[in-house]
Amino acid sequence: MTRSRSGNQRSCAAPLARGGITGHAKSRIGCETPLNRHFCGYEPPRLLEVIEADLKTLEAEIGQLLAEVTA
Numbered sequence: 001m002t003r004s005r006s007g008n009q010r011s012c013a014a015p016l017a018r019g020g021i022t023g024h025a026k027s028r029i030g031c032e033t034p035l036n037r038h039f040c041g042y043e044p045p046r047l048l049e050v051i052e053a054d055l056k057t058l059e060a061e062i063g064q065l066l067a068e069v070t071a
Helices: 035-039 048-070
Strands: none
Touching: none
C-alpha cells in the first residue's frame, strides 16, 4: 500500500477493469521447468559413519575455539 499526496491509501496495482473476473483456467502463461531434473544430479546420502566423523571433527574445532575465547 502506498499513500498519495492527499494521505489517502491506494493499492499498489489498480485492477484492469472494474468487476473483471480472472479465469483461473487461463491464467497460467508459459510452462514450469523442473530445474532440479535438468541441472542437479542425484547424490546418495553419506554413510552414517562419515557424518559422525565430521561431527566429531567439528566438535573438536568448536572446543578449541571456545578454549581460545575463554582463556
